[in-house]
Amino acid sequence: MGSDYAHRKWCHLRKVLERSxxxxxxxxxxxxxxxxxxxxxxxxxxxxAGGLGCELLKDLALMGFGQIHLIDMDTIELSNLNxxxxxxxxxIGASKAEIAAKFIxxxxxxxxxxxxxxxxxxxxxxxxxQFHIVISGLDSIVARRWINGMLISLLNYEDGELDxxxxxxxxxxxxxxxxxxARVILPGLTACIECTLDLYPPQVTYPLCxxxxxxxxxxxxxxxxxxxxxxxxxxxxxxxxxxxxxHINWIYEKSNERAVQFSIQGLTYRLVQGVVKNIIPxxxxxxxxxxxxxxxEVFKLATSCCSSLNNYMVLNDLDGIYTYTYEAEKKEDCLxxxxxxxxxxxxxxxxxxxxLLAILCERVDLQMKNPGITANVxxxxxxxxxxxxxxxxxxxxxxxxxxLVELGLRNGSEIMVxxxxxxxxxxxxxxFSTSTTDIDML
Numbered sequence: 001m002g003s004d005y006a007h008r009k010w011c012h013l014r015k016v017l018e019r020s021x022x023x024x025x026x027x028x029x030x031x032x033x034x035x036x037x038x039x040x041x042x043x044x045x046x047x048x049a050g051g052l053g054c055e056l057l058k059d060l061a062l063m064g065f066g067q068i069h070l071i072d073m074d075t076i077e078l079s080n081l082n083x084x085x086x087x088x089x090x091x092i093g094a095s096k097a098e099i100a101a102k103f104i105x106x107x108x109x110x111x112x113x114x115x116x117x118x119x120x121x122x123x124x125x126x127x128x129x130q131f132h133i134v135i136s137g138l139d140s141i142v143a144r145r146w147i148n149g150m151l152i153s154l155l156n157y158e159d160g161e162l163d164x165x166x167x168x169x170x171x172x173x174x175x176x177x178x179x180x181x182a183r184v185i186l187p188g189l190t191a192c193i194e195c196t197l198d199l200y201p202p203q204v205t206y207p208l209c210x211x212x213x214x215x216x217x218x219x220x221x222x223x224x225x226x227x228x229x230x231x232x233x234x235x236x237x238x239x240x241x242x243x244x245x246x247h248i249n250w251i252y253e254k255s256n257e258r259a260v261q262f263s264i265q266g267l268t269y270r271l272v273q274g275v276v277k278n279i280i281p282x283x284x285x286x287x288x289x290x291x292x293x294x295x296x297e298v299f300k301l302a303t304s305c306c307s308s309l310n311n312y313m314v315l316n317d318l319d320g321i322y323t324y325t326y327e328a329e330k331k332e333d334c335l336x337x338x339x340x341x342x343x344x345x346x347x348x349x350x351x352x353x354x355x356l357l358a359i360l361c362e363r364v365d366l367q368m369k370n371p372g373i374t375a376n377v378x379x380x381x382x383x384x385x386x387x388x389x390x391x392x393x394x395x396x397x398x399x400x401x402x403x404l405v406e407l408g409l410r411n412g413s414e415i416m417v418x419x420x421x422x423x424x425x426x427x428x429x430x431x432f433s434t435s436t437t438d439i440d441m442l
Contacts, residue, residue, distance in 0.1 A: 010035055013064055016305055028304040039066035039110060042302050043130060046070045047120060047147060048137035049096040051083045051282050052173055055291030056137050058086075061104050061111040063299055068104075069131070071116040071123070072097040077243055079277075083284040120147055121423070128168070129154055133298055136172040137291070141200045142369060142421050144172065145336075148185070148193035149422035152337050155188045162188045169301050173294040178283055178318040180290040183328070184297050184311045187337065191311065191328035194336035198364045218267035221258040222275040225251050242277035251276060289315055335366070336422065341414060341429040346404065349432070353384060353407060354400040360417065367421070374416040374425075377408035386418070404430065 007014075017034040044065055046056050049072040060068060076084075076091045076099060086103040087096070097115035104113045116123070120143060128134070128150055138144050148170070156166040170185040172193070185192055211224045230240055230251070241247050252272045259267045293313060300306045312328045315321075333340050344359065353373070360368045372386035384399050384407055386392040399407060409415070411432035416425045 010064060017303060021305075023306045025304045025307055034303050034305075035064055038064040038302060041067070042132050043067045043069070044298065045128070045131045045134045046137065047134065047143075048072055048139070049084075049086075049100040050074070050080070050137065050139060051284065051287045052137035052139075052175055052291055053096075054084045054086045054100060055287050056135055056173070056294060057100055057104055057113065059291055059295035060135070060298065061108045061113070063295060065298075065302075066111050068111065068113045069116065070097045070101055070113055071118065071120055072100075073117070073119045079243065083282055083287065120150075125150070125154060131168060133301055134168060134170045135294060135298060136170060137294075138172075138174075141367070144193050145197075145421040146423055148187075149336050149424050151185075151187045152192065153424050164189075171294045171297050171301075173290045175282065175286045175290050178286055178316065180286045180315045182290050182293040182297065182309070182313045182315075184301070184309045186311075189330075191330045192334065192337045195331040195334045196312075196328050197367060200367070215258065215262050215264060218255070218259055218264055218271055219275055221255040221262070221264060221267060222251065222272055224258060225254040226276060229254055240276060242273070248273055248276065286315070286317065289317070335426055341427040343429050343431045346411075346430055346432045349405055350403050352401055352403050356404065357385065357400075360419075368417070368419040369421055371417050371419045374418070375407075375409060375413060382408075384415075388420075 013035060014032070017030065018032055019030050020028065042065060044060060044067065046053060046060070046068060049057070049070055053070070053072065057068070057070065072095070074096050076087045076094055076096055078089075078092055080096075081087060081089065084096075086100045091099045095115065095117040097117050101113035101115035104111055128147075134147065134151065136144060136147060138147075151168050151170055154166060154168060156163040167186055167188060170187065171182070172185060173182045174180060184190070211220045212228065215221055215224065226240065235250050236244075236247065240251070248269070252267075252269050255272060256267055259265070293309075293315075297309050300308050309325065310327050313323060313325045315323045330337070332338055333342055335342050344356070346356075357371055357373070360366050360371045370387045372388060372392075373384045374386075375382055375384055383392060383396060385396045409430055411430065413430045415428050415430065417428055418425050
């Protein structure tokens with residue numbers, strides 16, 4: 001009875017895996033052993049157990065994948081329950097990874113999900129090297145860039161040629177409201193996250209001077225209460241909890257008072273929730289479509305039964321259903337995958353180190369968060385600035401107001417940049433303009 005049930009359970013997959021077809025890749029070999037490979041040997045890593053991650057886990061488990069690792073640093077909140085269907089009200093406060101793994105392991109016999117309740121940055125190269133495919137269901141651009149950098153760092157090159165056995169494909173999915181995308185990334189071979197970084201808009205921030213003195217938007221009023229009034233008045237003697245109705249009500253009332261004062265319209269309770277919690281609109285049906293697309297790509301890569309997506313699919317179902325696919329191009333000077341130092345144009349010889357840091361953070365193709373800079377000056381490695389280590393930050397703070405020339409940097413100087421967006425140090429080359437170089441020589 002058991003074997004008969006298993007045969008009926010996987011009969012549709014067997015039709016795909018045990019016979020050839022017009023869309024199969026040249027290396028596809030029909031075999032009953034392929035399904036066994038999926039269930040026993042093919043190791044997957046799913047990153048994120050949120051709305052998209054829950055859909056991914058369900059799809060992959062029901063497609064026959066039996067060895068899945070799941071990593072997520074978050075705990076379950078009440079607001080998750082409307083779309084993250086692996087969780088129940090009794091699970092609030094517990095680890096998303098652990099509860100999702102327990103649910104799948106109990107519900108789907110033969111599937112073994114191993115949870116990791118931690119940040120992706122807590123795992124080392126040996127951990128990531130064990131997987132055949134990585135599937136990203138993240139809601140953070142920084143985390144995407146980090147795992148992208150990690151998979152690129154695992155690549156091996158022999159005499160300048162990429163060893164393709166070291167390539168660990170990444171399937172990346174993302175959703176926002178009724179829009180979504182799915183992409184296939186083959187590190188070192190196709191466009192990576194950094195190659196297409198300009199597709200991700202920089203995170204919206206509001207200057208303090210604007211929200212304090214000249215607010216124009218309802219968001220300015222909310223940020224003012226959140227950033228300035230709450231720390232000052234501390235109404236509940238604790239940090240802001242976005243899931244506490246009392247906290248949200250207080251912020252809503254104070255924000256409304258400020259909006260009335262400056263004749264600003266459009267402030268709503270829902271908007272307050274969104275700003276306080278930095279909520280990205282989530283629609284369950286969009287998550288389901290993108291997860292289905294990502295899972296299909298995983299299946300195609302693992303079995304070679306069909307050619308993979310090449311390599312970026314966009315979905316918009318706001319008005320009807322619209323989708324298109326295009327090939328994102330690999331950048332020759334990509335910061336992560338090109339192995340060529342990125343040139344940074346310096347047009348002013350008086351440019352200060354703090355201005356260079358601002359360039360690294362604000363440029364659309366860089367979008368760094370808290371870069372630290374080291375350089376080889378007069379034959380010695382010197383840390384020019386590092387924000388993440390308090391003791392080093394204090395010692396190097398005075399360098400912020402010094403010009404690059406004063407710090408010993410010249411045309412062609414290479415700087416090593418460390419940032420939370422990548423697990424590896426990035427090398428950049430300073431390119432001073434001709435006029436700047438002439439001034440330096442004088």
